[in-house]
Amino acid sequence: MTSPPHPRLAAMLRDAQFWVPVAVLLLGLLVLQWIR
Amino acid sequence: MDPVAAARLRRLQLVGVLSGFTAGAWLGAAEAPTKMVSLGISPVVISLTMVLGVFLARWSLPALLRGTSAVRADVRQVPHLVVWAALAGCLWAVANTLTIFAIRDIGLSIAFPLWNANSLLGILWGIVFFSELRDAGRARRLGVLGGAVVMFGGATFLAVASSTQAVAGHPARGVAAALAAGALWGTMYIPYRKAYLTGMNPLSFVTFFTIGEVGMMTAIALADRGGPAALLAELARARDVLFWLLLGGFVWVVGDLFQQYAAKYVGISRGIPLSNTNQLWGLLWGVLVFGELHGASGRTYAQVVGGSLLMALGAGGIALASATGPEHRRWQDAAAREGERYAVDPGYTRSALAGEGAAATARGRTWLDWLIVTAATAVFVALARGARVPDLALDWPAITALAVVMLALLGGTGLLLWRTTRFN
Numbered sequence: 024m025t026s027p028p029h030p031r032l033a034a035m036l037r038d039a040q041f042w043v044p045v046a047v048l049l050l051g052l053l054v055l056q057w058i059r
Numbered sequence: 060m061d062p063v064a065a066a067r068l069r070r071l072q073l074v075g076v077l078s079g080f081t082a083g084a085w086l087g088a089a090e091a092p093t094k095m096v097s098l099g100i101s102p103v104v105i106s107l108t109m110v111l112g113v114f115l116a117r118w119s120l121p122a123l124l125r126g127t128s129a130v131r132a133d134v135r136q137v138p139h140l141v142v143w144a145a146l147a148g149c150l151w152a153v154a155n156t157l158t159i160f161a162i163r164d165i166g167l168s169i170a171f172p173l174w175n176a177n178s179l180l181g182i183l184w185g186i187v188f189f190s191e192l193r194d195a196g197r198a199r200r201l202g203v204l205g206g207a208v209v210m211f212g213g214a215t216f217l218a219v220a221s222s223t224q225a226v227a228g229h230p231a232r233g234v235a236a237a238l239a240a241g242a243l244w245g246t247m248y249i250p251y252r253k254a255y256l257t258g259m260n261p262l263s264f265v266t267f268f269t270i271g272e273v274g275m276m277t278a279i280a281l282a283d284r285g286g287p288a289a290l291l292a293e294l295a296r297a298r299d300v301l302f303w304l305l306l307g308g309f310v311w312v313v314g315d316l317f318q319q320y321a322a323k324y325v326g327i328s329r330g331i332p333l334s335n336t337n338q339l340w341g342l343l344w345g346v347l348v349f350g351e352l353h354g355a356s357g358r359t360y361a362q363v364v365g366g367s368l369l370m371a372l373g374a375g376g377i378a379l380a381s382a383t384g385p386e387h388r389r390w391q392d393a394a395a396r397e398g399e400r401y402a403v404d405p406g407y408t409r410s411a412l413a414g415e416g417a418a419a420t421a422r423g424r425t426w427l428d429w430l431i432v433t434a435a436t437a438v439f440v441a442l443a444r445g446a447r448v449p450d451l452a453l454d455w456p457a458i459t460a461l462a463v464v465m466l467a468l469l470g471g472t473g474l475l476l477w478r479t480t481r482f483n
Contacts, residue, residue: 030402031138031139031401031402032139034139034400034401035139035142035401038400039188040143040188040249040250040253041142041143041146043184043246043249044143044146044147044150044246044247044249044250045146047150047242047243047246048146048149048150048153048243050239050242051150051153051154051157051239051240051242051243052153054157054235054236054239055153055156055157055160055236055239055279057232057235058157058160058164058229058232058233058235058236059160059283
């Protein structure tokens with residue numbers, strides 16, 4: 024077994040502190056699209 | 060991770076609280092130049108131009124204060140946080156645009172308190188993700204939560220009193236826009252807190268924040284105006300007021316830098332409500348400098364006085380509920396978890412949380428720093444030469460008094476920040 028090539032990237036993709044802001048950003052863009 | 064000494068912790072908490080109040084003063088003043096803009100310019104173009112001023116300031120001030128070599132040293136330690144910084148910039152840009160539409164659809168009086176609810180969301184994220192208010196004791200938890208709720212009430216009174224906007228009549232869309240802006244701004248503090256808990260310097264964070272901010276705002280403006288040609292034509296039409304908008308962006312950055320230090324040293328559950336006192340300062344500029352509320356009813360003045368007192372009371376409660384040793388150790392635990400997850404040097408994280416710079420980051424300015432500062436200054440000077448002084452009735456003694464107070468806060472808090480943390 025070898026360690027993953029990008030351990031920080033893998034940690035980021037498992038991090039709720041990454042996905043919560045991403046989800047809220049997408050929600051904001053949808054609202055913006057709706058109200059324009 | 061070793062606990063921070065009690066005296067040092069008290070000093071850091073004082074720096075964080077004063078940074079929050081100074082942020083409020085400068086963020087509130089940043090709204091003033093937008094009032095000098097004649098009607099007829101698209102709100103999205105106004106927002107984009109302010110963001111361009113923000114971009115210039117966010118690259119030149121860090122270069123001046125710490126140097127780009129210190130920014131590079133930070134990125135080598137925590138490269139993953141560049142993603143969060145850009146993400147926070149995107150969140151800010153979308154939120155700012157949503158507020159413009161919210162004001163258009165439901166008026167300032169309803170929109171402002173709705174998006175100011177961001178502090179309540181920030182408290183939730185602070186507790187859930189960063190162990191804020193854990194082991195804080197009942198009185199301090201009550202001080203922060205109660206203070207935020209009281210400030211929310213005060214903000215509602217102020218917004219109702221200062222409302223002079225005509226409402227276009229799309230209540231559902233306006234409420235959705237204001238709530239979404241609050242959610243975006245409340246969530247934007249997750250990247251802030253994550254970065255500072257891990258050890259990234261606020262001045263490095265904002266350098267990458269602004270890339271997301273300008274990129275997202277440019278995309279929104281291009282989509283809104285229908286392409287680059289139409290956008291450039293509108294910018295050219297607005298050239299004689301561009302300076303004031305850029306200046307507004309610059310003043311906003313000064314406030315935001317203090318907001319970043321508040322988020323770092325007192326956490327987001329306390330830092331956001333303290334910097335939300337910007338509404339109070341925005342009202343002071345409106346009433347004293349631009350003569351708003353002139354001839355208003357006694358009821359309106361009562362709302363202004365009552366709302367201001369409530370905001371001051373709430374902010375005071377939060378300021379007095381600063382973190383003690385047990386809560387700070389929970390922050391250190393959260394920081395240690397972050398360090399393990401992203402393989403960050405524990406010494407780097409620990410020294411940053413204690414407001415001390417790692418020795419490796421202490422470098423001087425280079426030719427690149429002076430080039431950035433000179434280029435940003437040249438843009439401001441060039442636009443100032445072509446700027447038209449708006450034909451507005453202004454109260455100059457009030458401007459002078461407010462400017463003196465702002466500069467005193469900037470000098471006093473800046474000096475304390477420098478002496479305590481060396482801008483770390």
